[in-house]
Amino acid sequence: MSEPTNPSTPSGTTTTDGQGDLADPAARRALMSGVAQVPGAEKPDPILSVDRITRHFGGITAVDVEHLEVQRGLITALIGPNGAGKTTFFNLITGFDKPSSAGKGAHWSFNGAKLDKTSAPKVAKAGMVRTFQLTKALSRMTVMDNMMLGAKDQTGESLAKAMFKPLWHSQEGEVRAKAEELLARFKLLEKKDDYAGSLSGGQRKLLEMARALMTDPTMIMLDEPMAGVNPALTQSLLGHIQSLRDEGMTVLFVEHDMHVVQHISDWVVVMAEGRIVAEGPADTVMANPAVIDAYLGAHHDTDLGDDDLLRDEVVKDLHHEADEEEAARRDAEKGKR
Amino acid sequence: MLLAPLLALGLGASPASAGVATLCLAQPGQTACVSGTVGNRTNPVEGADVVLRDEAGTEVNSITTAADGKYSFQVTEAGNYFLFVDPESLPDDVEIIPPAPRFQEDDGSIRVPVKLGRTATPDLEVRSVDYDAEGSGFGEQIVQSIAQGLRLGLLLALASVGLSLIYGTTGLSSFSHAEQVTLGGMVAYGLVNVAGLNLWIGILLTTIICGATGYVQDRLMWQPLRRRGLGLTQMMIVTIGLALAAQYAFQFFVGASQQKVVVRTFDVVEIGPVRMTDMSFVAMGVALVAIAVVGFVLLRTRVGQATRAVSDNPALAAASGIDVDRIIRFVWIAATALAGLGGVFYALVVSNGIRWDTGMQILLLLFAAVTLGGLGTAFGAFVGAIIIGLVVELAGPLGAPGDLKYAVALVILILLLMVRPQGLLGRAVRVG
Amino acid sequence: MNEFLGILDAVVGEAISPDTAAVAIAVIGLNIHFGFTGLLNIGQAGYMLLGAYGMAISITYDIPLAVAVLIGLVVSVLFSFILGLPTLKLRGDYLAIVTISAAEIIRYTGRLAAFEDFTGGSQGIFGKDYQGPFMDLSFFGSGSFDLLPLNYRDAGGGAGLRVVGLLVAVAAVVGIVVIAKRMKSADGQAPKIGTTATPKLVVAALFVVLFLALFFSFPQTEPRTSVDGWWVRVVAWSLVGVSCIIVFLLVRSPWGRLLRGIREDEEAMRSLGKNVFAIKMQALIIGGMFGALGGMVYVLTGSVQADSMGRQLTFFAYTALLLGGAATIFGPVLGSIIFFSARILVRELSGAYVPNSIMSTQQTEQFSYVVVGVALVLLVIFRPQGILGDKRELRFHV
Numbered sequence A: 001m002s003e004p005t006n007p008s009t010p011s012g013t014t015t016t017d018g019q020g021d022l023a024d025p026a027a028r029r030a031l032m033s034g035v036a037q038v039p040g041a042e043k044p045d046p047i048l049s050v051d052r053i054t055r056h057f058g059g060i061t062a063v064d065v066e067h068l069e070v071q072r073g074l075i076t077a078l079i080g081p082n083g084a085g086k087t088t089f090f091n092l093i094t095g096f097d098k099p100s101s102a103g104k105g106a107h108w109s110f111n112g113a114k115l116d117k118t119s120a121p122k123v124a125k126a127g128m129v130r131t132f133q134l135t136k137a138l139s140r141m142t143v144m145d146n147m148m149l150g151a152k153d154q155t156g157e158s159l160a161k162a163m164f165k166p167l168w169h170s171q172e173g174e175v176r177a178k179a180e181e182l183l184a185r186f187k188l189l190e191k192k193d194d195y196a197g198s199l200s201g202g203q204r205k206l207l208e209m210a211r212a213l214m215t216d217p218t219m220i221m222l223d224e225p226m227a228g229v230n231p232a233l234t235q236s237l238l239g240h241i242q243s244l245r246d247e248g249m250t251v252l253f254v255e256h257d258m259h260v261v262q263h264i265s266d267w268v269v270v271m272a273e274g275r276i277v278a279e280g281p282a283d284t285v286m287a288n289p290a291v292i293d294a295y296l297g298a299h300h301d302t303d304l305g306d307d308d309l310l311r312d313e314v315v316k317d318l319h320h321e322a323d324e325e326e327a328a329r330r331d332a333e334k335g336k337r
Numbered sequence B: 001m002l003l004a005p006l007l008a009l010g011l012g013a014s015p016a017s018a019g020v021a022t023l024c025l026a027q028p029g030q031t032a033c034v035s036g037t038v039g040n041r042t043n044p045v046e047g048a049d050v051v052l053r054d055e056a057g058t059e060v061n062s063i064t065t066a067a068d069g070k071y072s073f074q075v076t077e078a079g080n081y082f083l084f085v086d087p088e089s090l091p092d093d094v095e096i097i098p099p100a101p102r103f104q105e106d107d108g109s110i111r112v113p114v115k116l117g118r119t120a121t122p123d124l125e126v127r128s129v130d131y132d133a134e135g136s137g138f139g140e141q142i143v144q145s146i147a148q149g150l151r152l153g154l155l156l157a158l159a160s161v162g163l164s165l166i167y168g169t170t171g172l173s174s175f176s177h178a179e180q181v182t183l184g185g186m187v188a189y190g191l192v193n194v195a196g197l198n199l200w201i202g203i204l205l206t207t208i209i210c211g212a213t214g215y216v217q218d219r220l221m222w223q224p225l226r227r228r229g230l231g232l233t234q235m236m237i238v239t240i241g242l243a244l245a246a247q248y249a250f251q252f253f254v255g256a257s258q259q260k261v262v263v264r265t266f267d268v269v270e271i272g273p274v275r276m277t278d279m280s281f282v283a284m285g286v287a288l289v290a291i292a293v294v295g296f297v298l299l300r301t302r303v304g305q306a307t308r309a310v311s312d313n314p315a316l317a318a319a320s321g322i323d324v325d326r327i328i329r330f331v332w333i334a335a336t337a338l339a340g341l342g343g344v345f346y347a348l349v350v351s352n353g354i355r356w357d358t359g360m361q362i363l364l365l366l367f368a369a370v371t372l373g374g375l376g377t378a379f380g381a382f383v384g385a386i387i388i389g390l391v392v393e394l395a396g397p398l399g400a401p402g403d404l405k406y407a408v409a410l411v412i413l414i415l416l417l418m419v420r421p422q423g424l425l426g427r428a429v430r431v432g
Numbered sequence C: 001m002n003e004f005l006g007i008l009d010a011v012v013g014e015a016i017s018p019d020t021a022a023v024a025i026a027v028i029g030l031n032i033h034f035g036f037t038g039l040l041n042i043g044q045a046g047y048m049l050l051g052a053y054g055m056a057i058s059i060t061y062d063i064p065l066a067v068a069v070l071i072g073l074v075v076s077v078l079f080s081f082i083l084g085l086p087t088l089k090l091r092g093d094y095l096a097i098v099t100i101s102a103a104e105i106i107r108y109t110g111r112l113a114a115f116e117d118f119t120g121g122s123q124g125i126f127g128k129d130y131q132g133p134f135m136d137l138s139f140f141g142s143g144s145f146d147l148l149p150l151n152y153r154d155a156g157g158g159a160g161l162r163v164v165g166l167l168v169a170v171a172a173v174v175g176i177v178v179i180a181k182r183m184k185s186a187d188g189q190a191p192k193i194g195t196t197a198t199p200k201l202v203v204a205a206l207f208v209v210l211f212l213a214l215f216f217s218f219p220q221t222e223p224r225t226s227v228d229g230w231w232v233r234v235v236a237w238s239l240v241g242v243s244c245i246i247v248f249l250l251v252r253s254p255w256g257r258l259l260r261g262i263r264e265d266e267e268a269m270r271s272l273g274k275n276v277f278a279i280k281m282q283a284l285i286i287g288g289m290f291g292a293l294g295g296m297v298y299v300l301t302g303s304v305q306a307d308s309m310g311r312q313l314t315f316f317a318y319t320a321l322l323l324g325g326a327a328t329i330f331g332p333v334l335g336s337i338i339f340f341s342a343r344i345l346v347r348e349l350s351g352a353y354v355p356n357s358i359m360s361t362q363q364t365e366q367f368s369y370v371v372v373g374v375a376l377v378l379l380v381i382f383r384p385q386g387i388l389g390d391k392r393e394l395r396f397h398v
C-alpha cells in the first residue's frame, strides 16, 4: 500500500509501518493521539477521504460534509441521531446514490483512487464493501449460495465459460471452502443449506457481514451491524470486528449503542443534520458540546460521556420516539417490496 | 393448430386481413388482391361504390360496400391499378381522405401498385366534407387533433387515475384494468342498447355496477390475497389471468363484433376550427368533473388524505390508525367505477362502439400515461393521460401512419424513462 | 368411445405439436428472464415475431437457412439492447411496460402497409415463401418412419399397438410422478442444482419414453407441410431438448447463481461488486434468443403473421411457465404441454358434451380460453410454485 505523503501529519513518528502494530491498543492510541479533535481533521494515513459532498432531498439537506478522512487500519464509528444522514452518506460514497454537489466540487477517493464517478459495483471491486441497515439477504437462495456470491473474480461468472464446468469446478471448491470457514466463524455453518429467508433477523445481519467479507475487502462499511442482534452475539460480533481490524482491515460502522461504540471504536465521527459536528476518540468525543447539542438539544446540562447516563432513561426516551418511526419505516419498506 | 385460434384472436387488431382472406386469397404467381374497408372498421361506410380500373383505364370490377364497408377485388396481372370511390355514393357529409400525393391521380382515383401473390390494402378512410371544405390547412388539422387529443386524454385519464391509485396504495400494476374499461362499455351496451334504458340512467347505472365489481373483487380476492401475503408479481399475474378470462367472457356473451351503446348518431358541433359530436363535449365535461371530484376528494377530505397517506407509506398509515384495508377497498371501488365511466364514453365518442378488445387496445396507453406521470401519483397519471392523448392524436397529422400513432406514444414513454426514470411527477426511491 | 378417442387424439396431437414445442422454447427463454433473473419481460411474443421475421425475410431474399437463423438471432440480440439499455437500470415495472410496448410496436410495424414488401403487411409472409430450405433438409422422405417394430404411419391404424403405447405412456407418467414425489419428500434441505442429478436423469429418460410412446400411438399429419409434419416435429422437440440442456448447464454455474442473486436483491448484488446491469443484459439477451428461436419454430408450420404473435401469446407463455414451475429446468416444457393440451381438452369436451344450443362451436373456443384465464388465477393463488416448483421458496417474500 503506497502511502500518500502528508506534509501536515501531526506526529511524524507514528505512521502505519506495519499492520501488526495496530493490533496493539497502545499503538492505535498513539497513532491517533496527534490528530486534532475537530470535524474534518487530517489523519496520518487516510484510506478514504471525502470533500464537499452534499445531498438534498427536496427541501432538506440530508448530507453536507465538507471534509472527512478515515484512518487506515482502524475502527471508526459514525454516530449521530436518527436522520442525521449516516445511511445517505454511506450510499453516496459507495456509489448507491449521487451527491447533489456532483461536479460542483464533490470529490472523494479511496485508497488513492478517485471515486467521484464510480458505480457501486466498481466501488465494491475496489475493496470498499458495505452492508445495509435493512438487511438484504437473498431470501430464496441458500445461505451457502449467498456466501458464494460474495467471492470476487469467479471464472464461472462469465457467460462464455459458465456452460463448461471443468473451467470453474476447482475454483468453485475453493470458494466453497472459504465460505464454510467464514460461516463457521459466524456460527452459521449448520444453516448453510437453509434458505436465507428462513434466518432470523440477527442471523441475517451476520450472514450479510460474512458475505461482505467473502469479497476480501480492504475496508468494510457496516450500517448498524448490531441492530437486532442479541447481547451475547453482539459480544462475539464485536470480537469479529476487532479481529478484522487486527488483520489489517479498515472498518467504518454506524451504531446507535454508545456502549458498543465506546467498546470497540478507535475513532468516532459524529454527524448531525447532515454535517460532521465532531471527531475524536470515543472517550472524549461524548463530552464535546456539539455532540451533546446534536443528541440532546435542550438537555444541555447532561454529560453524554457519562456512561451511566447513557443507559438511563434520558437517551432512551429521546431515542424511543425516533425508533418507533424508524421501525415503521422499515416495515413500510418491507411492505413496499 | 395453435395458429388458428390465435389468428382468430388477432382479429381484433387486424380488421382487414381476416375478413379479406375469405373473400380473396392471393395465390403466388397467379393472382393478387386489392381489398380493404371504406371508412375504418369502427366506422365502415355502407353503400359506397368502389371501382377498380387497370392501367388502360378499363374497369376491372366494381363493388358496392355492405354494412361492413369491405371491398375486395381479385386480379391476375401485376402492375398499377386505379381505385375509385364514387363520391356520389358516399353519405353527403363525408369524403375519402386523399392518399399520399404519389398515389393520387388527377381524376380522384388512387393508384395501387399490385404484385402477384400479395394483397394490396389501400386506405379508403373517410372524413367529413366540411373538414376540407373549410380549407382545412395544416394548422386547422392540428387544432382539430389537439381537441381530439384532449378528448382522448380526458377519457384515458378517467381510467389511468384509478390505475395509478391502485398502484399507489397496493403496489399492483393491474393488467385487468383495461377490461374494466371494456366492462363499462359492455354494461352500457346491455343497459341502453339491449334493455333500452335512457342513456343517462344507463351511464349512471353502469358506473355503479362497475364500482360494485371493484368492491366484489377486493372483497373476494384482493383483500384475502393481501392477507395471505401473496407477492406483487404473483398478483400482477393474477390480473393477467383475469384480463384473459374477461376478454373471452365478453366474446362468449356478446360476440366478437363491435356493438354500439346507442344506435342513433350524434349531432356535430362546430367551435371554430374544431368539429366534434355534441356527445364528445359532454364526455369531456363529465370526465373533467369526475376528475375534479377525485382531486377534491384526494386533497380535501379525510378519506383522500388517508389514501395519500397509504400511498406514501402503508405501514406508517396503519400505525397512525388508518384502516388501510378500508382505504384500499375505497380505491378499488373508485378506480373501477371511473374505468367503467371512461369505458362508456370511450365507446360513445372515440371508438364508436364497444368490442371485447376495446380496453385491451388502450391498455398500453393507460400504462404509458401512468408511467409518464410517475408511477403511483394520481395527478401525474392525469397529466400523463392528457399528454398521451395529445401525442396519439397529433401523431396522425404529423405523419405517423395507421396504428403506428400508438407506437409514437410508447416511444415517447421510453425516451422519457431514459431521461427521467421516476416519471414526470414521481420521486426517486431510497436505497439501503 | 370413438368420440373419446377423437378427443384424446386432439389433445395428444396438441401436446406434441410443433407449435407447442415452439412456445415451450419461448417459455424456456422467459424462464431465464422471469424465473431465474426476475426480469419482468412481457414482450416475449415480440422476440418471437422478430425471430420469425428475421428468418423468413432473409430466406425470401435467398439467404441460406443457417445464415437466416443467425440473422433472426442477431436481430433479437439487438432488440435486447434497445430494450435493456434504457430500462435495466430502473425498477422492474419499467422493463415490463417497455417490453410490452416494444412488442406491440413491432407488431404494428410488421402490419404496416409501408413494409408490405418485406413483412407482407397484415397478410404476413406465406409459409411456402420461406419454408422450402428447411423442408429440403428433411431426411424423413415420405414422412413414414420405422423404429424397430414400430412404424409411425401404421401405428395409427393398429388398435392393439395404440393401447400398448398408451399403457407405456401412463406408466411413464406414474414413474415421473413417483420420482418427483420422492425427490420432494427427501427435502428438508434446499436442493442444489446438479447434486441430485440421478433421479433427475431418470425423470428425463421417462419423459423421453413418454414422448416416444405418445408419438407412435398418435401419429399426426400436418397438412400444411410436405413431410407429414414429421420433420418439423422432430426438429422442434429436439430444439426443446437442446434448449433445456443449455439452460441446465447455464443455471447450475456461478453465472446462474448471479441470476438468482439479482432476482432476489439487486442492491445486495451491487454491494458485492457484481455488475448487475451487465448480467441482466446477458440474461435478457439469452432469454430473448430463445424467444426468437421459438418464433422461428412457431412459423415452420404456418405463416409469419404479426397478429399471431401478440400479447396473448406472451400471456399464454406466462401461464405455461407458472403452471410448470418458474425457475425449474423442465417446468416450461411441462407447463406448455399441459397448458395447450388442457385447453384443447376443455374445448373438445365442451364441444362434444355441451349441446350446441347452450354453447356454439365458436363459444367452446372462447369458453376454453375463459377456463385458461381462470385457471391461471387459481394456479397463482393456490399453487404459485407450479407443478415442479419448490413450495418452500414461496415462504419468503421477495
Ligand SMILES: Nc1ncnc2c1ncn2[C@@H]1O[C@H](COP(=O)(O)OP(=O)(O)OP(=O)(O)O)[C@@H](O)[C@H]1O
Binding pocket: A057, A060, A061, A062, A080, A081, A082, A083, A084, A085, A086, A087, A088, A089, A133, A326, B428, B429, B430, B431
Ligand atoms: N430517498 C429519500 N428521499 C427523501 N428523503 C430521504 C431519502 N433518503 C433519506 N432521506 C432523508 O434524509 C435524511 C437522512 O436519512 P438517513 O437515512 O441518512 O439517516 P440516518 O442517519 O441513517 O438515520 P438512522 O440512524 O435512523 O438510520 C432523513 O431525514 C431522511 O428522511
Ligand SMILES: [Mg+2]
Binding pocket: A086, A087, A088, A133, A223
Ligand atoms: Mg441509517
